[in-house]
Amino acid sequence: MSKLFVKGNEAIARGALDAGCSCYFGYPITPQNEIPEFMSKALPETGGQFVQAESEIAAANMLLGAGACGIRAMTSSSSPGISLKQEAISYMAGSDLPGVIVNISRGGPGLGDIGPSQGDYFQAVKGGGHGDYRQLVLAPGTVQEAYDLTMLAFDLAFAYRNPVMILGDAIIGQMMEPIRLIRREAQDREESESWRLEGYAGRKPRVIKSLRLAEGTLGKHNEHLQQKYLTARRECRHEEFMTDDAELIVVAFGSIGRIAKSTIRRLRQKGYRVGLLRPITLFPFPSQALQDLAEKGKRFLTIEHNMGQMVEDVRLALCGLAPCGFYGHLPGNLPTPDDFEGSILKEFASEA
Amino acid sequence: MSKLFVKGNEAIARGALDAGCSCYFGYPITPQNEIPEFMSKALPETGGQFVQAESEIAAANMLLGAGACGIRAMTSSSSPGISLKQEAISYMAGSDLPGVIVNISRGGPGLGDIGPSQGDYFQAVKGGGHGDYRQLVLAPGTVQEAYDLTMLAFDLAFAYRNPVMILGDAIIGQMMEPIRLIRREAQDREESESWRLEGYAGRKPRVIKSLRLAEGTLGKHNEHLQQKYLTARRECRHEEFMTDDAELIVVAFGSIGRIAKSTIRRLRQKGYRVGLLRPITLFPFPSQALQDLAEKGKRFLTIEHNMGQMVEDVRLALCGLAPCGFYGHLPGNLPTPDDFEGSILKEFASEA
Amino acid sequence: MSRVIFREERCKGCLLCTLVCPTDNIEQSQRTNKQGYRIVQISNGDMSACKGCGFCAQICPDEALTVYRSKADRTSEDLAEEEHV
Amino acid sequence: MSRVIFREERCKGCLLCTLVCPTDNIEQSQRTNKQGYRIVQISNGDMSACKGCGFCAQICPDEALTVYRSKADRTSEDLAEEEHV
Amino acid sequence: MSIYQDAIIAGFGGQGVMLMGTLLAVSAMESDLEVTYIPVYGPEMRGGTANCTVVISDEEIGSPIIRRPLTLIAMNRPSLEKFQPLVRDNGVVLINSSLVEPDLTDNGRIRAYHVPVNDIAVELGNLRLANMVALGAYVRITGIIALEVVIKSLSEVIPERYHHLLAHNTRALEAGAAEIEHKYPSGG
Amino acid sequence: MSIYQDAIIAGFGGQGVMLMGTLLAVSAMESDLEVTYIPVYGPEMRGGTANCTVVISDEEIGSPIIRRPLTLIAMNRPSLEKFQPLVRDNGVVLINSSLVEPDLTDNGRIRAYHVPVNDIAVELGNLRLANMVALGAYVRITGIIALEVVIKSLSEVIPERYHHLLAHNTRALEAGAAEIEHKYPSGG
C-alpha cells in the first residue's frame, strides 16, 4: 500500500478510525487540534459520532459512557485538559471500562507554553487521578508509531477493560512523516458482549460502577486491578538501538528517544560506544529489559524533556544493579541532538 | 491552655484560622465536611469569607485568586474532588502562588468508598496535574498534628509561594482526640507585599501568570521551580520510634504510621527489635533519614494503605543501600494493628 | 370490603400513608419493628372504612403496603375522582 | 485644517478606519510595512476633507492613527452629531 | 500495668450513641488520659445503625480502630448481633435489655450485663436519656473513669442550648450506675 | 556518504511557506527518501512570521528539530534576520531579493542565492506563486530532489479544488529553477 504524508495528530486519528473507533469526544486545545478536526469530518462519513464536548471533563465522561456501551471511543487533549480528565479516568479504571485517551502534551506547569515537553510522565504513569489505579501508557516516537500504537491502544483497552493513554508531545503531534496504513478486518463486535450496557432484554440487568461500599468489596476490586496490571506486564514494548556493544545506555522515550538517537549516531561516528533503550510502553515499564542490560554491566543515562520523572522508574528497575545518570532538558526549550551530546559525554567521563 | 476534644477535620479548620486563614472555598464531600461546616460558621464571625463553591474546580480557582491577592486561604476536599483540582494546582505552582489544599482522602479509584485509604499518595507527591511541579505535602498522624501541620502549611505556602497539601485520610479527619491550641500573633501582613495584587496605586502594575511563551522563559521558570524544591528539602520532617536498636524499620505515614506503632509496641513486648520511621513531610521526602538508618545496616518494610506508592520513594531513597519490603493493606478494608503483625514477622523471618 | 396488608418489616413509620388516606384508615401504632421504626396500623383495627383506593400504597416510599380492593368498593364515583384529581 | 498622523509600522491594513471615516479620507495604499501589511494613507494625499472627528482613531484596533482636530473644524453640528449617534 | 480500655458503642441512629462516645472520651481527657474516638459516618449511618469506637489509655494511642474490642455497649439487637462476636474473650458486653432478649448473649465467652436502659429512662421521664443510663452503667462496670468526671464533662459535650437538661442527664448517668450496683453488686 | 539535507523555510504568514515545506517533504517521500516536516503553530503564527523545518535523508531520521540548519529559505527580511545566524558555515541561504536588501547577507560565512521570487511570480501573473518560484530555485540549488518529482507531487499537496492551478504552480517551480541556472550557472 502506498504511503501517506501526515501529521502525527492525523496519524492518531487515522489509527483510531482504522481500529474501529466509532465515537470521538473532544475539546479544542493546541497542539492536538488536528485530531478533533480530522474526526469531525471523518467520523460522520463512516456513520460514527463526533461530539465537540463543552469541556475536557465532559469529553472524558462521554468516553466513560461510550466505554460502558462497549463501543470503541476516544478522547484527546493536551496537558491542562488532561488534568481535567483525571477524575473520569479514575472512574473508568474503577469501573473496568475501556477507552483511549490521547495526551499531546505541552510545556507546563499551568498554561506554560504550547511547545513540546515530557512533564506529564508522572501524571500519565503514576496516575494523576485519585486511588490505586493505572492506565496503560504508550509513547510513540514516530508518526508511523503514532498510528500503530493508537490501533494497539484500542486492542489493549478492550483486552484489559482499562483506559489506555497515548502520550505524545507537540513534536509527535505536529510533525509530518510518511506512514503506511494497515487495513483491518471489520471490528470484532463481540469483544464487549459479556459486560456492555445496551438494555437488559434477554438477560439480567447489568450495573457498571465504581462505588463499592459493602465491606471487603473495594478491597477485592483493588486486588483485581493489581492482578490486571501484573498481567499487563506482558505488553511491555521497547526499542533498543546499538545496545549490544554499548558501554552507556541512554534511556529516553517518545520524541526525545528519537532525537537522542541522532546524538547517538553522531557519537558512534566519533567512536563512543553508546546505545539507546527507548521505552514504548511507559506503563507497563520495560524494567526487565533494563535489568538485563544492567546485568551485562552497562551504565545508564536517562534523558527526558522534563526535570526528572521517568528516571525514577529507570532507577527502580535497575534497583541498585547499576547507577543511572540524568539529563533533563528544560521544558519550554526545544530539544535538538546537540543538546544531549554534552551530557552524554559527561556521563562517559564520569566513570570511565 | 486547656485541651479541646475535636475531630481531625475541626482541628484542621482551627489550625487554619489560628494561622490567619481568612478565606475558605470548598465543596461538600465526605469525609471532610466538618471543615467547610466549621468554617461556614467561624469565618464570618472573624470577618473572613466562606464561600461554598459550585464545584471543587471553582473552589480551587477561588483559592488561586485569593492566593494572588496574598491572602491566606484554604480549600479542602476528598479524593475525587482533589482530582478535579489538579489543573488549578498546576496553575498555582506555575504562577508561584501560595495556598493550602486539604485532602482527607478516601478509598478509590472512582467513587470507591468513604473509608480511609492512602491511594492518593502518588497524586499528592508526584503531581497529579500536568507539568513539572511539586506541592509540599504534609501528612498528620494525630489530631494534634492535623492542627499543627495546618498552621505550618500556611507558613510554608507563603515562604515558598507554592501550594501545600495536607494529606490525611478518613481516620485523621473523623477521629476525635484532645488537642492544645497555639495562640499566634496577628498575621504578618507583609509577607506578600512584594508580589501580591491589590491595584497598582503607588507602584508598577504586576502580572501573575503561568503562560511563558517567549523563548527560554518557561525553561527558566522550570529551573526556578526546581531550585525552590531543592531549597524546600530543609523542611523535611519525620518521626522515629524505637529505631536505635531496631533491626527492622517499618516505614509508614499518617494514620497507618500511628496504627503500625501499636503493632510495633506489641512486637517489642514479644522481643522483636522493630522500629518505625514515619515521614511527616511526604514532599520533601525524608530520604536522608532513611539513608542514615540504612547505613547503620537496618532493613526496611514499608506499610501503606494502598497497593504500593510511597514504597517507591523509600526504595529510591535507599538507593540499593538496603532492600525494602512492602505490605499493602487493601484500600477499602479498615486497617488495625493486627493486620500488620503478620507482614512484619514475615519480613523478620525473610532474612534473619 | 377492601383490605390493606402491611409488610411491617418494611415500614419506616414515615406516616405519609396516613396523610393521603381519604378515610383516615391508617394511624401510628405503639410498636417498633426490627429496624427500630415505629410502624403504622389500621386505625382502631377496623378495616371497614377502607375504600381500596390504593393511595396509601401509591405514596408509600417503601412499598410497605398492598391494597386489595373489593369489587364492591369500585364505585363509579371513585373512578371519576381518580381521573380528575 | 485637521490632521491625521499615521504610525505606519503599527498599521495592519485592516481598513476599518476607512469604513468609519465620514469623508472617505482614508484609503488603502500600495505600500507594505516591515511586518508585511498593506497600509493605508490619506485619500489622494489630500487632508483637507478631514473633519477631525477622530472616528478613525477611535476604531483603529492598533492605535495606528492620531487625529489633531483644528478648532475650526469643531463646529457645533459635529458636536451634536457626536452626541446623538 | 498501664491503663488501657477500648469500647465499641452501637445502636439505632436516634439512640444517641455518638454522644455516649464523645462523653466517654471527653471524660477520659478530663481524667488526663489519652483518648481517641472514631465514629462511623456517611451513608452507612442512614436509617441503619450507628456506632463509634473509643480507646482510652495512659500511653500514646496507636490505633483508633479496633477490630476486636475489649468492651461493647449494644443499644439494640442488630448491634449486638454484629459486634458481640468480635468482642475479645472475657470482654464486657453491656446490653440494652429493654430491646434485646437475654438469650442472644454469648454468656460463656463474654461478661454480659443486662440493663433495661430504655425502661429506666422512661421511668426518669424521657426515653432519650437511655444513652446516659447506659453510659452510667458502663462507667460503673469498667471503672475506667470516675462517674463524677463524666457528670462534670456533660456540659462540654451537650450544646449550650440544652444545658437546662444537664440535671436530667446527670440523674440518668447515676441511675445507670446505681442499676449496676444493685443488680451486679460484685461487678464493675 | 549518505544523503542528508535539512532546511528551515520562513516568511510572512501569507507567503505559503508551510506549503513549500510540505511539497518539499512529499517530494522527498516520493523519491523514496526518509523525511520529516515540522511547522511552528499556535499563537506564535498569528500576524507574525511562519516557518517550518524539513529534514530529508536516506537513513532513519532522528531529530525533526534543527537548531543549526544546513539550508534556509528566507522569504522576507525578519526571517533572514532571525535564521541566517543559525545556518551552518558554508550553508545555503536562498533569499527573496524582492523583499530583502542584498547587504543583509552574511556573504563570507554562507552561500547566498538572491532570487527576486516576488517579481518573478508577478511576471507569471500571480504574486501568490512566489513560494513555488522559491522552491523551484531551492531544489535546483541543492539538487536534493529532482524538479520533476516536485512537480509530480504538487497534486498531492494542493487541495483538489485548486487543481486548476497546477499548471501555474508548475510554471513557477520551473521559473525558479531556471532563474538559478541562469544567474548561478555554477551553483546548485
Added chain:
Amino acid sequence: MQEIQAYKSPGILADIPTHFCPGCHHGIVHKLLATCLEEKELAEKSICVAAIGCGAFIYNYVLVDSLEAPHGRAPAVATGVKRSRPDSFVFVYQGDGDLASIGLAEIMHAANRGERITVIYVNNTVYGMTGGQMAPTTMVGQKTTTTPGGRKPELDGFPLQMTEIMSRLRGVHFAARVAVNNIKNLKKARKALLRAFEVQKLGSGFGFVEFLASCPTNWRMTPVEANERVAGEMIPYFPLGIFKDQAAEEG
C-alpha cells in the same frame, strides 16, 4: 369476594428495603419512574445513568442496565451512552446539588445540544447524601450545615430555578416541574414523566422533569413536616407545571 390489587409494584422495582430515610421522596420517585418505564415498555432497552447523591443507588432498586457517573457529569456520560447506542432509552437521575451546582455546565450543554435523553431531576433544596449542606436550590433563609445563619442571597445568591432555565434552551423539547407530596401531584408527575419518555421515543430532543422532593433528615423535620414543606415553601418558589412541550406546541 372478588378483589383487584389497587396499586401494583412495578416488576422492575427490586423487592428489597431501600437505604432512604423514612419519608424520603426519593423512594416515591423511584417507584413512579419504575412504573412509567414499565407502562411504556421501555425497561428492557433502558440504560440508566445514576448521578452521585442519595439517588446514586438507583441501580439497586430500579433494575435496568445502569451506569454510575461522576458527580455532576451524568448528562455527559449519558451523551456518550446515547451517541453510542442511539436505539437504547437513556435516562439520567440527578439531585439538585449534582445537576445545578457542580454539573451545571454539563446539564445545560447536553440540553442545548438536544441530546435525546430524559433527565429526572430531584430537587430537595439540599445536599442529602453528604449531610445537609447548602445546595444551589436551598431557599433563602434556609438553615443548612454550611449556612448556619440561613442562606443569604447577598452572599450565596438566590435558589436556581432549573426548569425555567432548561425550558429556555432550544434543544429542550419537554420540561416540567412536578411534586410527589400528595396523590394529586403524584398523578400529574406520572403524566409529565410519561410525556418526557415519549419525547425521547420521538427522537426530537431533550426531556427534563424536575421533582420537588423532601429530605426530612437534612431539613431536620419529621417526614410529615417535610412533606408539608414541599407545598408550603417549595411550590410557591418552584411553581409546578409543564413549562415546555415542543411537540404538543407544534402539533
Added chain:
Amino acid sequence: MQEIQAYKSPGILADIPTHFCPGCHHGIVHKLLATCLEEKELAEKSICVAAIGCGAFIYNYVLVDSLEAPHGRAPAVATGVKRSRPDSFVFVYQGDGDLASIGLAEIMHAANRGERITVIYVNNTVYGMTGGQMAPTTMVGQKTTTTPGGRKPELDGFPLQMTEIMSRLRGVHFAARVAVNNIKNLKKARKALLRAFEVQKLGSGFGFVEFLASCPTNWRMTPVEANERVAGEMIPYFPLGIFKDQAAEEG
C-alpha cells in the same frame, strides 16, 4: 493654529503592537476598556482576571494588576480575588468559548451569587486562539474547523445567548450586549461599560457586558467582510441592548 487631539490613547494602554490579527475586534474592546477604566479612575485599584483565549494577553496591553485564570475559570478566580480584596475593582475578560462552553458553570454561579465583579465577554462565535473550532455561540450553518459542514442544530445545538441567560439570574444587576463594529455602536458600548463599572462601585451585584466581535482570521474573511458580518449575521441573532439595569429599574 489651535488643535486638540480628537481621540486620546488611554495612558494605561501599552504603546506596543498587539498580537491580534488585522481588524480583530479584541483590539477595539481593549482600547475601550482602558478608556473607561481611566474615565472612572478605576485603573489604580483594578485587578484584571484574564481568561484563556486570544484576549489572554490583555495584561500586555491594559496595564493594571493582572492575573491569569485557567480556561473557563476566570469568574471563580475573580470570586477569590474580590472576596479577598473587596475594595479592589475586579474585572474579568473572557471569550465565548471560555465563558459559554467550559466555564458555563463558573460564570452562572458567580453571577447567581451576585459577585461584585464586572465581566467583559467577547463573543466572536468561534474559538479564536486555538484556530477556529466551533464555539457554543457559533451560528447555525457556520463552518468552522470542527463543523466542516456547518453547525447543525440537531447535533450541535443552537448558539447560546449568554446575555439573555445572565440577565435572568437575580444576582446580575447589569447585563448588556454591545458591538464595536461602527462608531455608533462603539459609543453605546462605552456607555454600557461605564454603567457596568458603576454597578460594581455601588457594590450591589454582578455586571455583564457582551461584546459582539469579529475574528477575521477564523471566519476566513477580510477584516472588512468580518466587520460587516457582525451587523449582517450576528446582531439579528444576538440583539444589542441593555437587558438589565437593576439600579436604574429600582431607582
